[in-house]
Amino acid sequence: MDSQYLPMSEAKISVLDWGFLHSDATYDTVHVWGGRFFRLDLHLDRFFGGLEKLRMTIPFNRDGVAEILHNCVALSGHRSSYVEMICTRGASPTFSRDPRDAVNRFMAFAIPYGSVANPEQMQRGLHVAISRTVRIPAASVDPSIKNYHWLDLVRGLYDAYDRSAETALILDMAGNVAEGPGFNVFVVSNGALMTPASGVLPGITRRTVFDLCAEIDIPAVAGEVTVDALRSADEVFITSTAGGIMPVTVLDGRPIADGKVGPVTRQLTELYWRKHE
Ligand code: PDD
Numbered sequence: 318m319d320s321q322y323l324p325m326s327e328a329k330i331s332v333l334d335w336g337f338l339h340s341d342a343t344y345d346t347v348h349v350w351g352g353r354f355f356r357l358d359l360h361l362d363r364f365f366g367g368l369e370k371l372r373m374t375i376p377f378n379r380d381g382v383a384e385i386l387h388n389c390v391a392l393s394g395h396r397s398s399y400v401e402m403i404c405t406r407g408a409s410p411t412f413s414r415d416p417r418d419a420v421n422r423f424m425a426f427a428i429p430y431g432s433v434a435n436p437e438q439m440q441r442g443l444h445v446a447i448s449r450t451v452r453i454p455a456a457s458v459d460p461s462i463k464n465y466h467w468l469d470l471v472r473g474l475y476d477a478y479d480r481s482a483e484t485a486l487i488l489d490m491a492g493n494v495a496e497g498p499g500f501n502v503f504v505v506s507n508g509a510l511m512t513p514a515s516g517v518l519p520g521i522t523r524r525t526v527f528d529l530c531a532e533i534d535i536p537a538v539a540g541e542v543t544v545d546a547l548r549s550a551d552e553v554f555i556t557s558t559a560g561g562i563m564p565v566t567v568l569d570g571r572p573i574a575d576g577k578v579g580p581v582t583r584q585l586t587e588l589y590w591r592k593h594e
Contacts, residue, residue, distance in 0.1 A: 444567040446486075552578075
């Protein structure tokens with residue numbers, strides 16, 4: 318926290334921090350696999366981009382943050398780790414309502430790597446429900462800034478659990494597919510990939526999928542993804558730092574295509590993990 322390394326149990330933050338009171342914070346998560354960070358540069362780009370848009374400052378540059386993250390991993394002792402960097406607005410020493418008076422806080426942690434999907438789900442594909450909670454675009458929440466405004470996503474999760482699904486996909490106001498709690502989504506139809514273009518976090522794993530598709534000549538575009546396109550897809554998968562590329566085989570209780578993990582998802586998953594070697 319700031320310039321101190323602490324055991325997790327001693328890392329404390331004020332309840333008056335605007336990160337807690339107003340969700341006035343940005344963060345990024347990156348994973349470490351076999352002791353190596355995966356695409357740390359892209360995560361730092363997104364984190365520093367978020368700081369700039371939110372007009373927050375931290376007393377470290379990119380190299381400084383990278384060094385802190387490496388130290389957190391080394392101190393934690395985890396070779397496969399989930400690493401999070403956070404900047405909150407902080408608290409104002411005078412309780413003022415002017416965000417410029419707050420002292421921005423920086424913190425980072427490394428915990429054991431955990432995936433959105435467990436090994437069984439990776440084998441058979443996730444069961445997903447379309448959330449009844451629609452994403453209402455709030456002018457104040459720019460989805461390109463990685464943020465903790467997860468009320469729609471968490472309601473989506475409960476909505477999915479109520480219907481015996483394992484995770485959720487959320488729609489935008491136009492009824493198109495947006496994203497899920499901590500992941501982007503892709504549909505595969507007739508050998509081409511499509512993922513929602515706007516109203517979503519530009520995921521680094523999503524970007525890696527585009528890179529892989531370019532390498533193996535599979536067409537991939539960002540555009541509008543309708544619920545019909547999702548239901549009639551040949552394959553669906555989700556992408557996140559926490560899990561990489563993860564298959565989806567059931568949507569609202571019905572199988573997607575033949576309900577099995579498809580060949581494009583398998584190929585991309587294999588290539589994705591090969592990038593970690
Ligand atoms: N989640 N959409 C949202 C809302 C996310 O929070 C995330 C990342 C993604 C995927 O982005 P990336 O591929 O860069 O991880 C999409 C992180 C991993 C989390 O849940 O902590």
